[in-house]
Amino acid sequence: MLNLLLVEDDIDLAAAVIEYFELEGIQCDHVANGVAGLHLIERNLYDAIVLDLNLPKMNGLEVCEKMREQGIDTPVLMLTARDTLDDKLTGFSKGADDYLIKPFAMEELIVRIQVLAKRRSGQVARLSVADLELDVQQKKAYRCKQPLKLSPTAVNILEVLIRESPQVVSREKLMQSVWGDNQPDSNSLKVHIFNLRKQIDQPDMVKLVHTITGQGFALRNE
Secondary structure (H helix, E strand, O other): OOEEEEEOOOHHHHHHHHHHHHHOOOEEEEEOOHHHHHHHHHHOOOOEEEEEOOOOOOOHHHHHHHHHHOOOOOOEEEEEOOOOHHHHHHHHHHOOOEEEEOOOOHHHHHHHHHHHOOOOOOOOOEEEEOOEEEEOOOOEEEEOOEEOOOOHHHHHHHHHHHHHOOOOEOHHHHHHHHHOOOOOOHHHHHHHHHHHHHHHOOOOOOOOEEEEOOOEEEEOOO
16 A cells, blocks of 8 residues: 655645545545645655645745755655746756646546655655765765765665665666666676775774675665
8 A cells, every 4th residue: 555645735635635545545644734744754654745836834845855855765746736847847956756737637646656656766865874875966975974985886886775775685686777788797796895895884883784695785774
């Protein structure tokens, strides 16, 4: 069952959306202003967020921007009555993943949400696990606020691991995600993981990079 958050100040519209979600077997929390929405986003794990653009207390763009700054990568579908290209580009620049123009068909809302919920957002600006941080836009990593010396390939590997954390990522998925169809020999991944671990898990630090025998690798605080 999908678990969604709807942030919408039009109570009649919100009630209709929630009722339709229930018919589709979708669980949905609802709040009517941006501040309350951000509060729930920071404290709960949702499969996707349906976020109105024009909200009281804090508008949808601000909510989206703040959650991305915190490293929250939950996919966001923005609801808006604005249909111009500039409005959409502004929304995407703040971290929205998709747009739906009001009025809309409930069937289209469901389809778009189901697509978004299958993936985490690529819009997030900063990712973190424990005291390890990755600035996705700048392609720079930090442990305990200290910069790490990583190659571009190592940064790409770290991004895959940190987005999937704490789940295990198979060697095959890492290879495909980083190199695509032009994959080097398997020893290349081994060397990059070795160097990544050497930078991240320095002496006297909690170990974050784990090799899971027969499965792959995981980035987790344990």
